[in-house]
Amino acid sequence: MRFAFTEDQLFFRDAVRDLLDKECGPDVVRGAWPAGPAGAGARSPAARVEAVWSRLADMGALAVALPAVGDGLGLGPLDWVLLAEETGYAALPHPFVETACVAAPLGVAAGRVATDLAGAVVPFAAGADTFLLRRGGELVTVAAAEAQVSPVAAVDGALAAARVQAGTTGGRVVAANEDVERAFDRGVLGTAAQLVGLSQRMLDLTVAYVRERRQFGVPVGSFQAVKHRLADALVHLSFARPAVHRAAWSITHDRPERGRDTSMAKAMASDAAREVGAAALQCHGAIGYTVEYDLHLYLKRSWALAAAWGDAGWHRDRVGHAIGV
Amino acid sequence: MDLTWSSEEDAFRAEARSWLEENLAAWRAAHGGAVASGDTREGFAQHLEWERMLFEDRWAVVSWPEAYGGRDASLWEWLLFEEEYYRAGAPPRVTQNGIFLLAPTVFEFGTPAQRDRILPRMAAAEDLxxxxxxxxxxxxxxxxxxxxxxxxxxxxxxxxxxxxxxxxxxxxxxxxxxxxxxxxxxxxxxxxxxxxxxxxxxxxxxxxxxxxxxxxxxxxxxxxxxxxxxxxxxxxxGWSVAMATTGSERGLTLRSPGRFLATTAKLIDLWREGGGGPARREQVIDGWMRAEAYQLFTLATVTALAEGGSAKGGSIGAESSINKLWWSELDVALHRTALDLLGPESVLDGPWARGHQFALSGPIYAGTNEIQRTIAAERLLGLPR
CATH class of the missing domain: 2.40.110.10 (Butyryl-CoA Dehydrogenase, subunit A, domain 2)
Known part of the structure; x- marks a missing residue:
C-alpha cells in the first residue's frame, strides 16, 4: 500500500507547473477569448496562446501516453493525472485532456484533438486538427477538414466549442468495444483532474484576495463568515483530490472498479468545483463579478468542465449501479 | 502508487476477522444475545468483559509495543484492524479515551515509570x-x-x-x-x-x-x-502536552474510516431492503462516496506519516481539522439518510435512531466544527486571525 506519487511523477508535474506559471497566465487564457467587452482585461496576442501548446509539446507533456515508439513514452494515467491537474490550474486554452490523455494512448498523434466523447458541445473543436468521434460502438478519427464544424458561443470564451458532424463512413477506426469505454474513462479522469486544479486556482485567488482586501478596517479574510466558507471549500477540494488520484490508479491497472472509481472522481470533482467556485465568487464580492478580474476565467471553465464528460448526477448514477444501489 | 495490500497484511486482516467473528459471537451469547449500551452502568460492565477478551488475545491495542500488550502493528495494520472491527459489528470501545487519547500522550511525554504504571493497566481495561x-x-x-x-x-x-x-x-x-x-x-x-x-x-x-x-x-x-x-x-x-491528545482525537486514531465504511454498508443494506426513490438513492450513493473518500484521504495521510518517519508532522496537526469536519458531517449524513429511508419507523428507539443521536455529537465534541473551520482557515489557508 502506498497512496502517493513517485519522485519522477512529481518532478514532471513541477516542470509543467513552472511552464504554465510562466507561459499561461490569465492574460494568455484571455488571449484565447474572442475580442470584445466580454474579453476585457489584460490579454496576450494569439501567438503567445499558440506558444503554450508548442512548449508543452516540446517538453514531452503531450506524448506521455503515446505508445512507446518514436516520441511516445507509453506511460499511463498515474503519469499524466497530475499534469492534467496543472493544466486545469492554468485553465489551459487547449485540448490537453483530449489530445494527451484520450487520443494519444490510441496511437493518435495528429495535432490537436477534440472529441464528442465529452458531449454534444465539443470543447476546443474550433481549433482542432483531428476529431475523435463516436460511431456506433467504435471511435474513429476524422481530419478537421472532413468534418462539419459549427462553432457555438460558450460562456467560457476560451473553450472554442462547436458542434461537430462527420459522415457515416470514412475516417480511421481507432477503438472498439471496451476500448471506447476506456477512452471515455480517461477523458473523464483528465477532466476531473482539471476540475481539481481549477478549484485549487479559485481557492488560491480567493485566499490571496481576502487577505488583502480591507473593510471595517481589517482584512475581510479575518471575518469568521469568510473563513468558514473558505474552510468548507478547502474540505471539498481536499477530499475530491484523492478520489481523482485513486481513479488514475484504477485506470492504470485496468481494475474491475475502473468505471466506478472514475465516476466517483468526476462526481466529487464536479461538486467540489461548484462549491469552491461559488465560495470564490461570493468571497470576492463585486470584483469577482466582472470580466476584468481573473476569477471568471477559471470559474467559467469549471462550469464547462463540470458539465462535460457526464455531470455529477450522471456519474453518481453510474457509481450507484456499480455498488448495487 | 500501489493500492493493494501485501500478503502479510492480508493474513493479518484474515486473522483479525476470524478472531472477531468467533469472539463476538461468544461475548454476545454470554449475555443472551442482548448486550446493553456501553454508556449505561450495566452495559459498561458487559463491554469491559469484551475489552478484556480483546486484551487477552492482544487485540486491544494492536499498534502498541508488545511490552505493553500490543502487537507492534504498523499504522496500516491498525487501519485494517479497525476496518475489520467495525465490519464485524463489534461495539464502540469504552476504553477509547484512554487508549486513543491519553496513551499517545503518555508515549510521548510520560516518564518510563509512568508508562510502565499506566499503559499495561490501561490496555487490560483495569484502569479506565x-x-x-x-x-x-x-x-x-x-x-x-x-x-x-x-x-x-x-x-x-x-x-x-x-x-x-x-x-x-x-x-x-x-x-x-x-x-x-x-x-x-x-x-x-x-x-x-x-x-x-x-x-x-x-x-x-x-x-x-x-x-x-x-x-x-x-x-x-x-x-x-x-x-x-x-x-x-x-x-x-500542560497546553502543549494536551494538544498532542486533541490532535489524536480530531485525527484518524479516534475515528478511523472503517467505522464509516461499516455504517455505509449497513445503509446500503437498508436501501436494498426497502428502496426509497431517486432522491434517497442519491443520498445513499453520496454517503458511499464520502466514506470512500475518507478512506482514500486516510491512506494518503498514513502514507505521508509512514514516509515522513514521524507521526507529529506540523501539517498533519492542522489537517486533522478538515479530517474531523469530514467524518463528523459524514456520520450525520449517513444516519440522516437512514432515518429518511426508515420513514415513520425512524421514530422508534432502534439502532439507527441511537446512531443518529450519537452522530449528532460528532460536530460538537473534540472541538466544535466551528472551531475546526477557523483552525483550517487560519492554519491551512493562512487567513488572518
Whole structure:
C-alpha cells in the first residue's frame, strides 16, 4: 500500500507547473477569448496562446501516453493525472485532456484533438486538427477538414466549442468495444483532474484576495463568515483530490472498479468545483463579478468542465449501479 | 502508487476477522444475545468483559509495543484492524479515551515509570480513563479553564469542576488540565494531571446525554491531593502536552474510516431492503462516496506519516481539522439518510435512531466544527486571525 506519487511523477508535474506559471497566465487564457467587452482585461496576442501548446509539446507533456515508439513514452494515467491537474490550474486554452490523455494512448498523434466523447458541445473543436468521434460502438478519427464544424458561443470564451458532424463512413477506426469505454474513462479522469486544479486556482485567488482586501478596517479574510466558507471549500477540494488520484490508479491497472472509481472522481470533482467556485465568487464580492478580474476565467471553465464528460448526477448514477444501489 | 495490500497484511486482516467473528459471537451469547449500551452502568460492565477478551488475545491495542500488550502493528495494520472491527459489528470501545487519547500522550511525554504504571493497566481495561478538559465555563474556549492546582509538599492539591466527561461515572481515572500558575492566563501556566477518581475529595455525578444514557458526568474536585508523579510532562507546559491528545482525537486514531465504511454498508443494506426513490438513492450513493473518500484521504495521510518517519508532522496537526469536519458531517449524513429511508419507523428507539443521536455529537465534541473551520482557515489557508 502506498497512496502517493513517485519522485519522477512529481518532478514532471513541477516542470509543467513552472511552464504554465510562466507561459499561461490569465492574460494568455484571455488571449484565447474572442475580442470584445466580454474579453476585457489584460490579454496576450494569439501567438503567445499558440506558444503554450508548442512548449508543452516540446517538453514531452503531450506524448506521455503515446505508445512507446518514436516520441511516445507509453506511460499511463498515474503519469499524466497530475499534469492534467496543472493544466486545469492554468485553465489551459487547449485540448490537453483530449489530445494527451484520450487520443494519444490510441496511437493518435495528429495535432490537436477534440472529441464528442465529452458531449454534444465539443470543447476546443474550433481549433482542432483531428476529431475523435463516436460511431456506433467504435471511435474513429476524422481530419478537421472532413468534418462539419459549427462553432457555438460558450460562456467560457476560451473553450472554442462547436458542434461537430462527420459522415457515416470514412475516417480511421481507432477503438472498439471496451476500448471506447476506456477512452471515455480517461477523458473523464483528465477532466476531473482539471476540475481539481481549477478549484485549487479559485481557492488560491480567493485566499490571496481576502487577505488583502480591507473593510471595517481589517482584512475581510479575518471575518469568521469568510473563513468558514473558505474552510468548507478547502474540505471539498481536499477530499475530491484523492478520489481523482485513486481513479488514475484504477485506470492504470485496468481494475474491475475502473468505471466506478472514475465516476466517483468526476462526481466529487464536479461538486467540489461548484462549491469552491461559488465560495470564490461570493468571497470576492463585486470584483469577482466582472470580466476584468481573473476569477471568471477559471470559474467559467469549471462550469464547462463540470458539465462535460457526464455531470455529477450522471456519474453518481453510474457509481450507484456499480455498488448495487 | 500501489493500492493493494501485501500478503502479510492480508493474513493479518484474515486473522483479525476470524478472531472477531468467533469472539463476538461468544461475548454476545454470554449475555443472551442482548448486550446493553456501553454508556449505561450495566452495559459498561458487559463491554469491559469484551475489552478484556480483546486484551487477552492482544487485540486491544494492536499498534502498541508488545511490552505493553500490543502487537507492534504498523499504522496500516491498525487501519485494517479497525476496518475489520467495525465490519464485524463489534461495539464502540469504552476504553477509547484512554487508549486513543491519553496513551499517545503518555508515549510521548510520560516518564518510563509512568508508562510502565499506566499503559499495561490501561490496555487490560483495569484502569479506565476519562477526559477532563471541559469545564462549565470553558468549552470551545478551553484555555479559559479555572480548575486549579496548588503546590504542596511532594505533590499538588486540585480544586475545580470538570464536565461533559464521557463515561466519567464508570471510569476509574481522569486526565485533565489544571491551572498550576495562579498568575497565568490563557494557554500558559497549565499542567496536565492524572487523577484517580477514588481520591479523597473527588465527587462524580453522571447525567443523561441526548439519548438518555448516563454517558456524561461532571467531576467535582475539592482539596484533592495528588503526588508529583501525577503530572504528565512538564509543570506549566500542560497546553502543549494536551494538544498532542486533541490532535489524536480530531485525527484518524479516534475515528478511523472503517467505522464509516461499516455504517455505509449497513445503509446500503437498508436501501436494498426497502428502496426509497431517486432522491434517497442519491443520498445513499453520496454517503458511499464520502466514506470512500475518507478512506482514500486516510491512506494518503498514513502514507505521508509512514514516509515522513514521524507521526507529529506540523501539517498533519492542522489537517486533522478538515479530517474531523469530514467524518463528523459524514456520520450525520449517513444516519440522516437512514432515518429518511426508515420513514415513520425512524421514530422508534432502534439502532439507527441511537446512531443518529450519537452522530449528532460528532460536530460538537473534540472541538466544535466551528472551531475546526477557523483552525483550517487560519492554519491551512493562512487567513488572518
Amino acid at each position: 480513563w476519562c477526559q477532563g478538559w471541559s469545564e462549565p465555563n470553558a468549552g470551545s474556549d478551553l484555555a479559559s479553564l479555572t480548575s486549579r492546582a496548588t503546590r504542596v509538599d511532594a505533590g499538588w492539591v486540585l480544586d475545580g469542576q470538570k464536565t461533559w466527561t464521557t463515561r466519567g461515572a464508570f471510569c476509574t481515572h481522569l486526565f485533565g488540565l489544571f491551572r498550576s500558575d495562579p498568575g497565568s492566563e490563557r494557554h500558559r501556566g497549565l499542567t496536565y494531571f492524572l487523577v484517580p477518581l477514588d481520591a479523597e475529595g473527588v465527587t462524580v455525578r453522571g447525567f443523561g446525554r441526548l439519548d438518555g444514557d448516563e454517558g456524561f458526568a461532571e467531576v467535582f474536585l475539592t482539596d484533592v491531593f495528588v503526588p508529583d508523579d501525577a503530572v504528565l510532562g512538564q509543570v506549566d507546559q
